[in-house]
Amino acid sequence: MEHYSDDQLLSMFAARESANYAFNLIVRKYQERLYWHIRRMVIDHDDADDVLQNTFIKAWKGLDNFKNESQLYTWLYRIATNETITFLNKKRKRFLISFHDVEGELTGSLEQDHHFSGKEIELKLQKAILTLPEKQRLVFNMKYYDDMKYEDMSQILNTSVGALKASYHHAVKKIEEYFKNH
Amino acid sequence: MKNNKNTVDPFENEPDFLAQFDKKTPFSVPDHYFESLPEVINDKILKKKSLKFGFDKMSYRILGPSAALIALFFVVFHFYNTPSGNTVQPEEFSDALLNEVSVELDDYMIYDVYAEIIEETESSTEQTSGNETENDEYIDYLLENDIDINTIIEEL
Known part of the structure; x- marks a missing residue:
């Protein structure tokens, strides 16, 4: 597969005859990054798959109106994040579980997950991350696993860089505390 | 430094x-x-x-x-x-009669109302297939005898 820049892909998408091909390349370019971003939040593979497909369908619908004010990848991350939060909220409503209990339920899914391939200490880290509030969990995952710049995170989460840094700092402290107590 | x-x-x-x-x-x-x-x-x-x-x-x-x-x-x-503003329905006419309201009516309206009353009375007493024929006879009778509104009121 040829490696095109985002600008090249967007130009190809804008030309009607190559729109499908360009979008296919966009999916191939970003599917893994977005999948892991979603998967770390929803834990279950099937759920992550559903959310990822919805993300790309929303992206397809919105790409005509995409303005080059933001980068394509931050725009896609933003859609994926919104879809993930919507999914988790629906899950809470569907199973009538409270805001905090959904993380407990996800911990259950984590322990039964056939696709969990980590060691014991990594399972413990995932459980610790699941004790964090949703937004802090997003910040931690994006910074720690995706190594994302705070400036990009700021665009995706619509939060100031300072608040994101503080959020990440608190998240690490809480995880450290979890390891001391468990 | x-x-x-x-x-x-x-x-x-x-x-x-x-x-x-x-x-x-x-x-x-x-x-x-x-x-x-x-x-x-x-x-x-x-x-x-x-x-x-x-x-x-x-x-x-x-x-x-x-x-x-x-x-x-x-x-x-x-x-x-x-219903248009100029048309009076049979029910409205009955109410007007009962409330002694003065209403301008044409003859056919009177016959319709009278026929309706007869039909309702008969259907409550006996359910026969010859009702329609009898009603027509009543209407013919009223038309032939040129019965006016006062006569009907008295009948009621």
Whole structure:
């Protein structure tokens, strides 16, 4: 597969005859990054798959109106994040579980997950991350696993860089505390 | 000399505590998941596109005229079922008589009301198939004898 820049892909998408091909390349370019971003939040593979497909369908619908004010990848991350939060909220409503209990339920899914391939200490880290509030969990995952710049995170989460840094700092402290107590 | 240590953002450094972990996400995906996903998404998009196209086409060619026909039907239905301001319905006439209100009426209205009253009375006492014929006879009788409103009131 040829490696095109985002600008090249967007130009190809804008030309009607190559729109499908360009979008296919966009999916191939970003599917893994977005999948892991979603998967770390929803834990279950099937759920992550559903959310990822919805993300790309929303992206397809919105790409005509995409303005080059933001980068394509931050725009896609933003859609994926919104879809993930919507999914988790629906899950809470569907199973009538409270805001905090959904993380407990996800911990259950984590322990039964056939696709969990980590060691014991990594399972413990995932459980610790699941004790964090949703937004802090997003910040931690994006910074720690995706190594994302705070400036990009700021665009995706619509939060100031300072608040994101503080959020990440608190998240690490809480995880450290979890390891001391468990 | 400027001390660089003072300008380093403490939040930018990776906390020591996290150094013990492997940064790799500890989940796996089913075999060939990422190879097949673009096609799955493409199929979904094509389905949505064809559905949207079908709907657009249908909305212009079928739904538009259908909506216009339904709207026309409702207008016509409303027109025929709404009593005009000049027409007095039999029920209104009965009420007017009972309340002794002076109403201008033509003869046919009187015959209609009288026939209606007879029909209701007869249907409550006996359900026979010859009612319609009898009603016609009453109406003919009233017409032939040129009975006016006062006579009917007295009859009532």
